[in-house]
Structure formats: C-alpha cells, structure tokens
Amino acid sequence: MTGRLAPGEMARLWQVLTRADLVLICLLGLGTAGSFLHQQLGSQVGAEVVVEMDGEEKGRFPLGPPLKVSIEGGLGISEVEIGPGGARFFSAPCPHGICVRQGWVRRQGETVACVPNRLILRIVGSTGETGMDAISR
Amino acid sequence: MKGMSAREVARIGLLSSAAVILFVLEGLAPRPLPWMKLGLGNLPVLVTLLIHGVGAAFGVSGVKLLLGGLLSGSLGGPAFVIGAGAGWASLLVMAVSRRVAGGRFSPIGLSILGASTHQLAQLLIAQFYVGHIGLLSLLPLSLLSGLFSGGLIGLLGFWICKKIELEEHCPKGPRG
Numbered sequence: 001m002t003g004r005l006a007p008g009e010m011a012r013l014w015q016v017l018t019r020a021d022l023v024l025i026c027l028l029g030l031g032t033a034g035s036f037l038h039q040q041l042g043s044q045v046g047a048e049v050v051v052e053m054d055g056e057e058k059g060r061f062p063l064g065p066p067l068k069v070s071i072e073g074g075l076g077i078s079e080v081e082i083g084p085g086g087a088r089f090f091s092a093p094c095p096h097g098i099c100v101r102q103g104w105v106r107r108q109g110e111t112v113a114c115v116p117n118r119l120i121l122r123i124v125g126s127t128g129e130t131g132m133d134a135i136s137r
Numbered sequence: 138m139k140g141m142s143a144r145e146v147a148r149i150g151l152l153s154s155a156a157v158i159l160f161v162l163e164g165l166a167p168r169p170l171p172w173m174k175l176g177l178g179n180l181p182v183l184v185t186l187l188i189h190g191v192g193a194a195f196g197v198s199g200v201k202l203l204l205g206g207l208l209s210g211s212l213g214g215p216a217f218v219i220g221a222g223a224g225w226a227s228l229l230v231m232a233v234s235r236r237v238a239g240g241r242f243s244p245i246g247l248s249i250l251g252a253s254t255h256q257l258a259q260l261l262i263a264q265f266y267v268g269h270i271g272l273l274s275l276l277p278l279s280l281l282s283g284l285f286s287g288g289l290i291g292l293l294g295f296w297i298c299k300k301i302e303l304e305e306h307c308p309k310g311p312r313g
Binding site: 029 | 215216238241242243244245246249250253263266274276277280281283284288295
C-alpha cells in the first residue's frame with residue numbers, strides 16, 4: 001500500500017476497459033450526439049413563453065419586445081426577462097439560483113424549471129404546441 | 138450483516154465516513170448546474186460495492202444520504218429526495234449489472250452505468266416535482282456528464298480498490 005502509481009501504471013489504466021465498457025461508452029456517446037442533434041435541428045425557435053406553477057398556467061408572453069415580469073411562486077417572486085431572443089429567469093428567491101444560471105431558452109419545448117419556487121418557463125409555438133413528441137408522466 | 142470480520146466492519150465504517158465527508162464538501166463547491174456534479178460522494182459507495190458487495194454499498198449510501206442530508210440541511214427537501222432516489226436507482230443498476238454481466242463490465246463501465254442511471258433518474262424524479270421539465274432538452278447534457286463523471290469516478294474507484302484490496306476483488310473484466 002505505497003499509495004503511489006508505478007511508472008506506466010496510469011498509461012495502462014485504459015486497458016482496464018472491457019469490450020462491454022467500450023460498447024457502453026459508444027452507446028452513450030451516440031445517445032448524447034443524437035439527442036443533441038435532435039434538439040438542435042428538430043425543433044424550431046418558439047413564439048411564446050408560458051410560465052407555469054404546479055402545471056397551471058400563470059402567464060403567457062410573446063417572444064417579442066423586451067419585457068420583465070414578476071411572478072409569485074411558492075417561495076417568493078421570480079423575475080422573468082423576455083426578449084425577441086428568448087426568455088430566462090432574471091432573478092429567483094431560491095437558494096441556489098440554478099434556474100437563473102441556466103440562462104436563455106428560445107426553442108420550442110425548451111424549459112427552465114425552478115424546483116424550489118415551483119415555477120417553470122416553457123417555450124411554445126404560436127399555436128401552443130410544445131414541440132415535444134410526447135409527454136410521459 | 139452477520140459473519141463480518143472486525144476488519145470489514147472497520148473498513149465499511151471508514152468508507153461511510155469518507156462518503157459523508159466527500160458528499161458534504163462537494164456540496165459546498167460551486168458548480169454550473171445541479172446535475173453536473175462529479176458525485177465524489179459516490180466514490181466510496183462504488184469502492185464498497187466492489188469490495189464488500191451490494192448490502193454494504195446500500196449501507197454506505199444510506200449513511201451518506203442521511204448524515205450528508207443532515208449536515209447540508211437538505212434532508213427531506215426536494216433535492217434530497219431526488220438525490221436519494223437517483224442514488225439508489227444507480228446503485229441498483231450497478232449491482233444488478235455486476236451480477237448479471239458477471240465481470241463483463243470493468244469497475245469503470247459499472248461506474249459509467251451508475252452515473253448515467255443517476256442522471257436519468259434525477260430527471261425523472263424531478264418531473265414529479267415540477268410537472269414536465271422538457272426531459273428531452275436536458276438529455277444531451279445529462280448523458281455527457283454521466284459519461285465523464287462516471288468514467289472518472291470509476292477510474293478512481295478501481296485504483297483505490299486495487300490499493301486496499303487484492304486485485305481479484307477489483308476485476309478487470311474478462312480475466313487477462
């Protein structure tokens with residue numbers, strides 16, 4: 001138990017990988033690339049942003065003239081910034097501010113969720129479709 | 138847990154405390170997105186699974202979640218439930234694939250499986266809290282981060298396992 005790597009040991013570590021490992025890694029890589037491409041190519045830029053709380057619509061705004069709205073969630077007020085380029089959480093009362101850091105969304109079906117404040121931003125097309133193939137619950 | 142030697146009990150205890158410490162320390166570090174942490178707390182869980190088997194691994198994971206949740210103040214909150222559900226789902230998948238595939242996966246492969254399961258389970262459980270969250274739009278990032286964090290944790294786990302146990306307990310997969 002010297003705690004030290006023998007010379008060349010690190011270089012040999014990749015030999016640890018079995019064929020099953022490599023298949024798994026390739027599948028995950030393909031899955032990543034596939035879902036990324038599907039998302040980038042398969043969905044269009046949305047027309048409206050819907051703000052929801054617990055599945056209930058709290059507001060709906062066109063992705064047009066710049067606008068900032070305040071929405072009351074379960075914890076407090078979240079500010080949503082809307083512009084022609086998309087929508088985002090500008091500020092939130094949640095402890096981590098994850099939704100704020102997630103930044104702008106603009107494609108149909110894209111969402112930002114603030115779990116602590118129970119608010120969701122969702123981009124939809126003009127007729128209200130989400131651009132999703134299906135929603136599983 | 139009968140028939141366990143004092144050595145095993147002591148080591149599982151040490152692994153549990155390492156899991157709690159790593160879990161809490163990692164929680165303090167800033168990170169870009171919640172589902173993008175390395176999962177350092179799962180490193181001792183993986184090592185426990187490799188050396189002592191499923192039962193002990195669930196024990197270490199349970200201690201990590203309970204004490205880690207208490208220390209970080211997240212016990213019982215949404216983040217805790219999501220993390221606990223995802224953690225146990227990932228452990229279950231690792232244990233089952235270790236049993237079923239019988240050494241076809243190296244510890245690194247197992248860890249990647251576990252990390253990916255963790256990512257997917259997180260998204261699924263989060264759906265119950267917020268309704269639908271556009272699972273599809275988060276999928277690429279989640280899968281990629283599962284691949285990298287799982288690979289890194291697996292590599293570290295394999296190396297640690299080799300340092301504290303006989304090599305047979307840290308199988309490379311098909312012998313040789």
